[in-house]
Amino acid sequence: MTTTDKQSPASVAADLQDERLIQREGIRGAVRGFATRVRSGDLGSLPVVVGLAIIWIIFQALNDNFLSPNNLVNLALQSAATGTIAIGVVLVLLVAQIDLSIGSISGLAAAILGVGLTQMNWPVWLAIVVALAVGAVIGLVYGLLFTRFGVPTFVITLAGLLAFLGLQLWVLGPNGSINLPYDSWIVQFATSMFLPPWLAYTLSGLAVLGLLGSDWMRDRRRSRAGLSTGSKSIMLIKAGLLLVVLVVTVWYLALDRGVGLMFLLFLVLVVVMNFFLVRTQWGRSVYAVGGNVEAARRAGIRVNRIYISVLMLGTLFATLGGLLASARLTSASLSSGGGDVNLLAIASAVIGGTSLFGGRGGAYSALLGIMVIQSISNGLTLLNLGSPVRYMITGAVLLLAVIIDSLSRRSRASHGQA
Amino acid sequence: MTMEATSVEQQPQSREPVLSMQGISKKFGAVQALTDIALDVYPGEVVAIVGDNGAGKSTLVKILAGVHPADSGTITYEGRRVAIPTPAASRALGIATVFQDLALCDNLDVVSNLFLGREIGDFTLDEEEMEKRSWALLRQLSAKIPSVRIAVASLSGGQRQTVAIARSLIGEPRVIILDEPTAALGVAQTAEVLNLIERLRERGHGVVLISHNMADVQAVADRVVVLRLGRNNGDFKVPDVSYEEIISAITGATDNAVTRRAGRTSGEAGDQ
Numbered sequence: 031m032t033t034t035d036k037q038s039p040a041s042v043a044a045d046l047q048d049e050r051l052i053q054r055e056g057i058r059g060a061v062r063g064f065a066t067r068v069r070s071g072d073l074g075s076l077p078v079v080v081g082l083a084i085i086w087i088i089f090q091a092l093n094d095n096f097l098s099p100n101n102l103v104n105l106a107l108q109s110a111a112t113g114t115i116a117i118g119v120v121l122v123l124l125v126a127q128i129d130l131s132i133g134s135i136s137g138l139a140a141a142i143l144g145v146g147l148t149q150m151n152w153p154v155w156l157a158i159v160v161a162l163a164v165g166a167v168i169g170l171v172y173g174l175l176f177t178r179f180g181v182p183t184f185v186i187t188l189a190g191l192l193a194f195l196g197l198q199l200w201v202l203g204p205n206g207s208i209n210l211p212y213d214s215w216i217v218q219f220a221t222s223m224f225l226p227p228w229l230a231y232t233l234s235g236l237a238v239l240g241l242l243g244s245d246w247m248r249d250r251r252r253s254r255a256g257l258s259t260g261s262k263s264i265m266l267i268k269a270g271l272l273l274v275v276l277v278v279t280v281w282y283l284a285l286d287r288g289v290g291l292m293f294l295l296f297l298v299l300v301v302v303m304n305f306f307l308v309r310t311q312w313g314r315s316v317y318a319v320g321g322n323v324e325a326a327r328r329a330g331i332r333v334n335r336i337y338i339s340v341l342m343l344g345t346l347f348a349t350l351g352g353l354l355a356s357a358r359l360t361s362a363s364l365s366s367g368g369g370d371v372n373l374l375a376i377a378s379a380v381i382g383g384t385s386l387f388g389g390r391g392g393a394y395s396a397l398l399g400i401m402v403i404q405s406i407s408n409g410l411t412l413l414n415l416g417s418p419v420r421y422m423i424t425g426a427v428l429l430l431a432v433i434i435d436s437l438s439r440r441s442r443a444s445h446g447q448a
Numbered sequence: 449m450t451m452e453a454t455s456v457e458q459q460p461q462s463r464e465p466v467l468s469m470q471g472i473s474k475k476f477g478a479v480q481a482l483t484d485i486a487l488d489v490y491p492g493e494v495v496a497i498v499g500d501n502g503a504g505k506s507t508l509v510k511i512l513a514g515v516h517p518a519d520s521g522t523i524t525y526e527g528r529r530v531a532i533p534t535p536a537a538s539r540a541l542g543i544a545t546v547f548q549d550l551a552l553c554d555n556l557d558v559v560s561n562l563f564l565g566r567e568i569g570d571f572t573l574d575e576e577e578m579e580k581r582s583w584a585l586l587r588q589l590s591a592k593i594p595s596v597r598i599a600v601a602s603l604s605g606g607q608r609q610t611v612a613i614a615r616s617l618i619g620e621p622r623v624i625i626l627d628e629p630t631a632a633l634g635v636a637q638t639a640e641v642l643n644l645i646e647r648l649r650e651r652g653h654g655v656v657l658i659s660h661n662m663a664d665v666q667a668v669a670d671r672v673v674v675l676r677l678g679r680n681n682g683d684f685k686v687p688d689v690s691y692e693e694i695i696s697a698i699t700g701a702t703d704n705a706v707t708r709r710a711g712r713t714s715g716e717a718g719d720q
Contacts, residue, residue: 044583045596248576255576309572314556318564321555328551329565330536389555 043258060264075383077434078398085402089409096409099286105401105408106283106293107220111136111355112371113296113400116378117303118347120396121340123379124307125320126388127176127183129344131190132375135165136352137367138194141201143216143353144208144362154216158353165349166342168194173338183341191372199364207363210356220357224288227280233294234276242269292354297397299347304393316340320388351375370421377424378403381431385439402427464527466491466654467512467543467623472521474507481507482678485521489623489654494645496657496665496686499675500698505658508675509625512656513545514538526622544616545625550608552615554601558582558593561600562615585614589647592640606637613644617653624648625656630664642668662691676700 089096115132122129139161146157168190175186202208210217225233242265249259283289307313318326319336327333355371356362380386381402382395406427410420465488474482482504489495497505510516512523514535523530525541532538538545552561559575559582568574568581582596591610593603600611609629616624626645630638645668648655659665665672666686674682674697682697695701 044580251576252579255580257576257579311567311569311573314560314564314567314573317556318553318560321553322551324549325551325553326564328535328547330539331565389553 043252044256046258060261075394075398078382078395078402081381082398082402082405085405085409089405089412093409093412096412099282099284101408101412103224103283103286103288103290105404107290107358108408109400109404110220110290110292110296111351111358112374112378112404113351113396114299114354115348115351115371115375116382116396116400117299117393118344118351119375119379120382120384120391120393121303121307121316121347122183122344123320123376123384123386124316124388124391125337125340126323127337127341128376128386129172129183129187129341129348130372130376131168131187131194132344132348132351133367133369133372134191134194134198135168135345135348135367136355136371137365138198138201139165139349139352140356140362140366141198141208143356144210145201145203147210147214148208154214158216161349161353162346165345169342169345170338172345173334173341176341177334177337195368198367202362202364207361210360210362212360216353216357217360220292220354221360223291225291225294227284227288230280230284230289231277234273234280237276238269238273241272242266245269292358295354300393300397307393312336312339317389320390322389348375370424373428374403374407374424377428377431380428380435383435385435386432463490465489465524466526468524469508469512470522470524472508472511472518472523474504474511474516474519480678482511482518485675485678485680487673489656491622491654492649492652493671494649494655494657494669496659496669496672497675498659498662498665498672498694498698499681502677503675503698504678505675506627507678509545509627509656509658512538512543512623512625539619539621542620542622543625544619544621544623546609546612546616546627546629548628548631550612552600552608552612555599557599558596558603558611561611562596562618564615566618582614585617586610588651589614589617589644591644604637605633606640609633609637609641610644613641613648617648621653623654623656625658627658628660629657630659630661638664662694665694666691674698 086097095101115136119129119132142161142164143157146152146160147154152160172183172186172190175181176183199206245260245265245268249265252259280289307316315326315331315336318329318331319333323333326336352367356366359366378399379391379395380399382391382397382399384391384395384399403424406423407420410416410423467487467489469485469487472482472485472487473480485504485508487495487497487508497508499505507516511518512532514532514537517531517533523532525543530541532541532543535545553564556564559578562582562585563578568577579596586593586596589610591607591614593607593610600608603611613624613626613629629641629645633641642664645655645657649668649670657665657669669686672682672684672686672689672694673680674684674694676698677700681700682694684694684697
């Protein structure tokens with residue numbers, strides 16, 4: 031009856047016994063499998079990486095300074111704030127909702143920080159805690175409005191966009207602009223704290239060891255459970271590649287000021303969020319709710335809690351991003367969080383590969399997306415092209431990303447993977 | 449949670465019903481959806497519930513699944529009188545329902561779908577244990593799924609139905625309710641699902657099968673319970689009953705045992 035009688039189960043891992051399964055082993059197998067996946071529309075982060083490379087080559091050709099260590103250090107610092115907001119956007123998009131008020135909320139956080147430090151004479155930590163608490167409460171209100179009354183988040187957060195912009199202006203008061211004290215540690219943190227090279231190299235080494243360790247542990251657990259394990263050489267190649275990328279990056283940035291602490295914080299947040307999304311029950315539930323909310327509900331997942339937690343995290347990351355942005359600019363003003371922050375954060379998440387329709391994507395899309403967006407913005411500034419051109423080009427890139435998303439969706443459908 | 453060979457220890461057709469409903473009535477506003485319904489489910493037995501549209505099949509299933517509580521009547525489960533006020537209560541008793549739309553998450557892989565809402569692991573997910581158990585479960589059902597690490601979206605209709613049924617087995621239920629499991633399937637996939645139902649019976653589960661397809665019913669069911677306009681209209685043992693008899697009970701060409709006999713002798717009476 032079964033298709034597996036011909037092979038003795040002991041010699042073949044439990045998950046490789048089906049005779050229809052195409053076996054891919056070793057490095058060649060991995061390469062071939064990757065090619066098949068790309069052809070069938072499972073593009074992963076390939077288009078973003080290729081796109082980023084093209085963007086960097088073009089800008090470098092137009093302006094020699096683009097890939098200079100100095101500019102890349104700036105690029106990293108510029109990415110961190112909006113990138114942090116984008117992590118929240120990724121989460122909200124994963125449950126197929128949207129938060130349009132992230133810009134206003136980040137502006138409100140900046141206003142709270144500014145007023146708290148200069149007018150109320152709060153210590154920095156208190157201003158941060160108050161801002162984060164306000165962000166969390168806003169997310170909670172969004173979540174309750176959405177789960178209790180069923181108002182679409184699109185509308186709730188559009189109302190929030192306006193309401194919290196008003197609150198931001200009210201908090202700022204008649205002056206409209208507050209300069210943060212330059213010697214407060216949050217400003218120092220965001221503008222002039224860099225990892226010393228030895229520490230940056232050590233952290234890179236630890237990251238690679240961490241990757242190797244977790245891969246090795248997983249292989250051990252899998253072989254103990256009688257399942258197939260990946261090839262050791264691929265594991266080593268992966269770790270080696272990561273090591274090369276990290277060491278070269280650290281070395282190159284160290285030619286100038288080095289790796290900014292704020293950028294490191296952003297990276298850590300991405301990695302931590304990725305862990306929660308991929309390895310915990312909460313993360314699994316987030317993907318399930320985004321994929322098919324009715325199925326998630328019938329499976330016993332407390333869907334409302336997932337929505338509320340995700341919307342709260344979305345506003346929390348927006349708050350944190352707002353704090354970082356105002357600290358980097360050492361000011362909180364009417365324009366904090368205004369203008370294009372909203373759309374840049376959402377565009378980053380989408381360009382990085384998180385689907386607008388829920389259930390697909392991951393924390394790393396915030397990192398990849400913001401690198402693309404910020405590279406364009408930075409490069410155009412170097413070329414002395416102002417906001418008009420920047421907005422138009424960013425809009426075009428966002429449209430391109432959505433088109434690629436839709437095309438790969440269609441391709442997945444035709445390859446039976448929609 | 450053990451999946452190991454429970455199939456042989458329970459004798460099919462043991463005389464004590466695992467689930468018994470007596471005098472079940474349900475009213476929606478002015479409509480009497482169910483009147484005095486009786487239904488017994490034995491372990492290791494497939495009971496088909498058939499009837500025309502509006503006969504009350506879905507209402508009966510929803511009472512068992514805890515979607516609607518019954519207005520009156522008693523439900524006995526393993527000899528105890530029970531109430532099923534919520535879906536969670538139904539599942540806690542050991543009644544698993546596979547609804548017609550399957551309720552799978554297309555973006556997740558087979559393992560994630562099987563263990564959705566019941567993930568193994570304390571803080572981090574124990575993917576290896578879940579994958580191992582998924583394979584054990586799917587092997588037991590002789591399910592033809594090449595890999596449990598592919599998204600459910602890439603499976604065929606029959607494979608998706610298999611995943612949905614396998615998922616209902618995760619909590620080791622004693623009664624499994626399948627609502628129209630073959631409605632959207634092709635010939636080969638239907639055969640696969642019917643094999644699966646037989647395997648559920650071999651494992652000693654009580655299976656309630658809702659179907660419009662008489663061929664499927666006659667192929668796998670041990671007993672056929674006919675509903676008509678919210679009332680019991682016949683309870684047949686499959687080997688003893690003809691296609692025409694079931695049809696005439698469904699359509700109401702016969703409303704009692706006497707006319708049913710008459711209908712049988714006059715041949716084609718209930719063909720519409």
